[in-house]
Amino acid sequence: MQITLRLVRLGDRLLSILAGFLILVMFLYGGYSLWDTARIYGNAAVGEELLKYKPTSETEGEHLSLQELALINPDTRGWLTIPDTHIDYPVLQGNDDMEYINKDVFGEFSLSGSLFLSCRNSSDFSDGYSLIYGHHMDHGGMFGDVVEYTDISYFEKHMEGWLYLADATYQIQMFACVETDAYDSMIYGCGADTDLNKLLSYIEEHAVVYKNTTTDRPAQVIGLSTCADARTNGRVIVFGRLEKIS
Numbered sequence: 001m002q003i004t005l006r007l008v009r010l011g012d013r014l015l016s017i018l019a020g021f022l023i024l025v026m027f028l029y030g031g032y033s034l035w036d037t038a039r040i041y042g043n044a045a046v047g048e049e050l051l052k053y054k055p056t057s058e059t060e061g062e063h064l065s066l067q068e069l070a071l072i073n074p075d076t077r078g079w080l081t082i083p084d085t086h087i088d089y090p091v092l093q094g095n096d097d098m099e100y101i102n103k104d105v106f107g108e109f110s111l112s113g114s115l116f117l118s119c120r121n122s123s124d125f126s127d128g129y130s131l132i133y134g135h136h137m138d139h140g141g142m143f144g145d146v147v148e149y150t151d152i153s154y155f156e157k158h159m160e161g162w163l164y165l166a167d168a169t170y171q172i173q174m175f176a177c178v179e180t181d182a183y184d185s186m187i188y189g190c191g192a193d194t195d196l197n198k199l200l201s202y203i204e205e206h207a208v209v210y211k212n213t214t215t216d217r218p219a220q221v222i223g224l225s226t227c228a229d230a231r232t233n234g235r236v237i238v239f240g241r242l243e244k245i246s
């Protein structure tokens with residue numbers, strides 16, 4: 001009888017130790033998950049180290065700070081900013097459209113990746129249609145705010161943006177937002193050979209928001225593409241008229 005009681009007590013102790021161990025593991029895993037999530041979204045924010053390279057519309061002559069960033073990473077193509085949004089990042093361009101999916105401008109691994117110009121486009125944004133990709137991060141990180149353009153009231157308040165290159169400044173005037181999927185060959189067939197008139201007609205026909213403020217068709221168009229949901233192939237693209245001002 002005493003042996004049985006001892007075995008029962010020992011079993012209870014082992015169960016208690018096991019339960020305590022499992023609770024500790026769950027606690028540590030939860031803490032790691034919170035830390036990892038904070039790190040991911042922290043990487044998606046623009047830090048002071050990066051902001052010092054940001055050009056401004058008041059910069060005279062060449063944007064030397066952007067040129068300095070290009071010395072660190074020759075894949076730097078420009079800087080995209082849309083006032084009153086979280087979109088305020090350098091734009092890179094890899095040898096393919098996977099290179100900067102999970103890599104930042106300094107070449108370090110980052111789940112939030114970078115904004116990058118399609119490898120099909122000319123690096124100087126001289127094509128009739130240029131396409132920039134970015135991850136859809138929560139809290140507006142990277143291109144998280146692009147999905148907000150499906151709301152017409154948000155669209156109307158954020159129609160202007162700026163694209164700074166090393167030797168030029170472009171103004172962006174948003175005019176349409178399209179919801180589609182990753183297999184849309186018209187939207188994702190960017191490049192020098194894009195039929196711009198055909199693309200513009202397609203955008204107007206499929207737009208969820210369309211606010212073209214002029215009857216003149218733009219000579220150059222820029223698209224900002226992100227995932228509608230991280231778990232699907234849905235995509236949201238906002239389109240802007242690209243006009244060189246200096």
